[in-house]
Amino acid sequence: MSPDLERLRRKVEAGERLSAAELDALRGAAQGSAGPTLWLTVAHALINAEANREALPLLERLRKDFPKDLQVRLGRARALLGLERYGDAEEALGEALALSPGDPEALKVLAVLAMRRGENARAQAHVAQVLERDPFDTEARLLKEELETGALSAPPPGEEQVLRPEFNAALAAALRRAGVAFRLQGRDVLVKQAGGEVARVDVASLFAAYGGNRQELAAYVDGLAARLGGLGTGGPEAPEAWLARLRPVLRPVGFEAQAAGALFRLGPAGLEVFYVLEDAEFVRYLPAARLGAVGLTAEAVDRAAWRNLEAHPAEVRPAVLDRGEVRLAETFSGLWLLAEGDGYDGARLLTAEQRRRLRLHAGDGPLRVSLGRREYALVCRESDAAECEALARLGHSPDGIAGLFRLTEEGLLPVPSPR
Template sequence: MPGPTLRLAVAHALVNAGAEREALRLLESLRRDFPKDVQVRLGLARALLGLERPGDAEAVLREALVLNPGDPEALKVLAVLALRRGEHGRAQAYVEEVLEGDPLDGDARLLQAELEAADVPPAPVLQVQALRSEFTAALLAALHRARVACRRQGKDLLVRLASGEVGRVDVASLYAAYHDGTQDLSTYVEGLVARLQGLSGLSGEAHSLETRVRPVLRPAGFAAQAAGALHRDGPAGLEVFYVLEDAEFVHYLPEASLRPAGLTAEGVDARAWRNLEADPAPVRPVVLDEGQVVLAESFSGLWAVAGGDGYDAARLLTAEQRRRLVLHAGEVPLRIHLGRREFALVCRESDASACESLSRLGSAPDGIAGLFRLADGGLERA
């Protein structure tokens, strides 16, 4: 078999002519034929960048570095991608590695000058954060001091509300918010206790419920973790539960609370979906960076329905959210990943590379495992 040089030159000519898709097919065949050729990887990354697929291009560049550690061309492109995302520290590290090998590299020196001229905010002062076990112990102690009845149930915390009802608190979500913030532990848990003391349930206020209730999707068997919560069977073997909207706490709606409020399960379900229909989430292009979901600057073939409030999986079943997805992905079947509560990941089912990326992405403990398919027939298991 002749070497890749001639076909690689043709591929670069196609990219120069704006025919990146044709070049990509040629370069994919070259990668199969020459799996250890670094120049093929670099050409493939160039075509992917021309198709505005920076996440896939970055993965190919990392493959090039495995084949040829310290390859300056791969490092410089990675530096540019990191700079575009605002990751100045990572971009600086790539540029320094290139200049260490060749202090006169013109492209690297230009990148170095751009980094030095960038207005980079000072690094935040690091704060020592408590471990999750310490956080949980501090929260329980503060609740006991405030005479708030509570007990642990698995990873959740059951709290007696002021109305006499029992609310369920997701400790993992509370800890994540604390860990990402700047408050010290004692100040943060005292604020949580004050919020929990002020929470109330339905208390016969049907109007309050109807304006606050939202549907959420949970995996089969979740009723064992939310005993007494109103729920029904949902699509794809999932279950639909109902929560009262709150910025920090997951308050599942108790089935026993409907009668005192003069409400029915069917009426609550209808109102919950109407509320969610009126509150669609933005659809953002994203890439996967070493298992992390990162916002992309342009088309990437992968999108996040990113309301960040825990309702995004359910939003996929609303007409307005589907309309917004069509604007980005077209009227085609979609592959869905629901492994994170803070967003839902979406790609075209025909995009084999993006589907493969989603299949390799794991699920958080509070997410829904597995992949799904969203098409005209609704949501189903992939």
């Protein structure tokens, strides 16, 4: 796939609208393709542009030509949802589940539809299936919280439901109107403020928090764009306030290109240590340019961040790897999980209190560590060959840290890749 075509695919995946020229270029590339992938991208581009009626016949054709393709079924369901044909959409999602039982994307959409109708028991069953396979699925956890708090109720008659791609496109347009520098990156949007700091925002969380209808969407995303563009660190007049909220995070080498202007230092095992301000909604990196204005040094920031994290260790829980997925275990398993859900678990491994807690479970010997997912850290005894091999097979997500590490009393060291 050419770089230009890959760029268009990523825009569509992020829910952005394509220009007429971009859509024509995508159609032209799809004309010469054999499989459904590019035509499916065309269909999603049409849906992003609210051209659901044009997208649906294309998806119907793909459904006939590729009857076993899961993504075609999911795309068709999305178009039907956009046309408010909810019953037909549920039927399409059922077809997707017949092809791939337990598919999390289909189950989450079915859960939302059930919640909109007030069928919370049915929605809970769908969400439970997703979390059974992946306890760390962010969207499923948000749905679970909404179900437990009763935060999401059925919309009044006549209101139009807002879907995730439409929300993404509206947010991107609002950020452009507000003059906010941003970049969509997978499930996140990176927002750069005037002071140089970069905020990484989980769009899924923002979408889940939106409870309005289509008529209210424009005003909501405009307010959100203004808020994102105005994010700061608390200002030079109150450095103590944000010093108390500082936390260290571990990132792979070269991450400074993504968090431009953020303060960082070289860390252990070839990693880099960045500093974030604790925030319930946003990942906010501390800009290096702010230090001089408040009379602080990088060393003082580093000490404060690690001191703060030392006071908040994670619970150490037994876990198992089941077909490449992490699940909690009820008893000793030889694998332990740190998963506070705040993104600091990798850095916690370097704190004294966290190491003490790990020794209570795993003993005094060296540990093998996987930081392949930001949502958690996995460790096992280095002497346990089977668990070490399982960690090696686990791999890493796009925003995780590749490779395995060795944790000893001396600190964190890289494990050489097998030749």
